[in-house]
Amino acid sequence: MLLTKFITENKEEVIRRLAKKHFDGKEIIEKIIDLDLQRRTTQKELDALLAKANQLSKSIGALMQAGKKEEAQAAKQETAKYKEETKVLSAKMDEIEFLVRELLLQVPNLPQDCVPEGKSAEDNVIEKSEGSIPEFSFEPLAHWDLAKKYDLIDFELGVKISGAGFPVYKGKGAQLQRALINFFLDEARKNGYQEIMPPTVVNAASGYGTGQLPDKEGQMYHCPIDDLYLIPTAEVPVTNIYRDVILSEKELPIKNCAYTQCFRREAGSYGKDVRGLNRLHEFSKIEIVRIDTPEHSKVSHLEMLDHVEGLLKKLELPYRILRLCGGDMSFTAALCFDFEVFSSAQKRWLEVSSVSNFESYQANRLKCRYKNLEGKTELCHTLNGSALALPRIFAALLENNQTENGIKIPKALVPYCGFDEIN
C-alpha cells in the first residue's frame, strides 16, 4: 500500500508514475485525497466531542467524591447528548477508513524512474547476456525426454500420486535436486544470508501481510478446516517474521535465505509452457529476503543481483538479465529484474529468478518499521528474489549439458552430487 500522506503531497507525481504501470490513477487518487480530507475533518469533530465527554465524566467523579450528588446527576444528563453524536461520527470514521483502505489496495506500487516504458514482456530491456549457448552435433533432447531416458523424473507417477504438475524425482534426479538445494543455501550463507527454515503452511494474516491475499487467493492451496494456506514462496513466511515489528537501524539490512517447497495452483495456465518442469504445482526454491533502510535498498538490490548472477556463472549456464518494463512488473514491485537461462532443446529463455525491490509498499501493509538513528520510526524497504528456483535450472542443466552418452554435471555441483555425469 502507498501512504495516504505521500499521495496527498505528491498527487501529480503519483499519477504520472502510475501511468508507467498502465494504471490510470487520476480518479482513484482524487477520491483517496478527498476521503482522507473527510477523515481528518471527521476526526477533529469526533476528538473534540470525546474530549468534552471525557472532561465531564472526570468532573462527575470529582463531584461524587465531594458528595455533591445533585450536581453530579445534572452532569450525567448532559453527557447523554454527546453519546448519540459520538456514535454517528465514529461510524462515519469507520466507513471512511474502510473506503480509503479499499481504494489504496487497488493502487499498485510506483515504479522507479529507471523502469523502462512498455506494455508487455516484449518491452523488457535486456541488461546483459552472458555465457555461450551450446551447439550440438545431434538433435538435443528436451528435458522431459532426457528425464525419461536416464530415469530421473517420473511425471506419470506424480499424476498417480497427486496430479499433473507434481513430478516424482528418482535416483540421480532426486540427488541432483538435493545437491542444488545445498549448493544454493551454501552460496547464500557465504554471501551473508542467515538460513531460515520456516513453516510451509501459513495463516491468513501472513497471506495478507505479503499481499497474496486477497488479490491472489485462487493461486494458493487452502486447507479450509484450519484456514491455512500452502505457501507459494518462502517470501511469505520469511517476510512475515517482520510483520508488526519495529527494528532498530543497527540491525539493517537483514539478510535471510530459506529453502522451501512452493505450492502454486497455477489456475488458468495451459499449453506448451506447462510441459515437463516448466510449470509445476509443487517445486523447490531458495529465496533471499532483505529488510533494509530506504537509503540503502538500492545498493541491497544490486547486491542481490550479483548474488544470483554468481550462481548462474558457477552453474555455467547461459543467462540474461532483464529489466522489467512498467507493464510487465508485478503490482507490488518498484523495480524488478528477471534472470533467464537458455534451454537448448526448447530453444527459449526460461525465467529462473525475479529480484524485486518493493520499497515501502509491502512494509506499509506489513507494518514493518525501524527506528532510525535519530529515534524516528519509519517504514522499512523490503526486497526479495529467487536464488534460485530449481525446476527450470534442472531443465536447463539437463538440456545444455547433454552429450550422446550422458549429462555432464557442472564442476561447482560435483561435490554436492557425488557424481560428475548422469548416464
Added chain:
RNA sequence: GGAGAGAUGGCAGAGUGGUCGAUUGCAUCGGUCUUGAAAACCGACGUACUGAGAGGUACCGGGGGUUCGAAUCCCUCUCUCUCCGCCA
C-alpha cells in the same frame, strides 16, 4: 479429541469501576563519576491519528455490551499455555 488456566508496553510482571496510557524490575539510550571500563547515582524511554504548537483522541488479544466513566464487570470470537488421550 477431553479438562483447566491465561492473553497488559522490547521482555518480566503489578493493577479487579474514577488523575491508569498504566506501579515496578530488566533491557535500551543520555548524563554524572572514572585514565578507561564496570558498579553506583540522575534522567529519558510504547504505537497510531490529529494539530503550526500547546495540546487532543484512540489503543491493556479482536469484536460487541453495561456505565456519566472500563485494563478492571458481562457476552462473544481468536490465540497461547498446562494436564490427559492420540501420534512422528
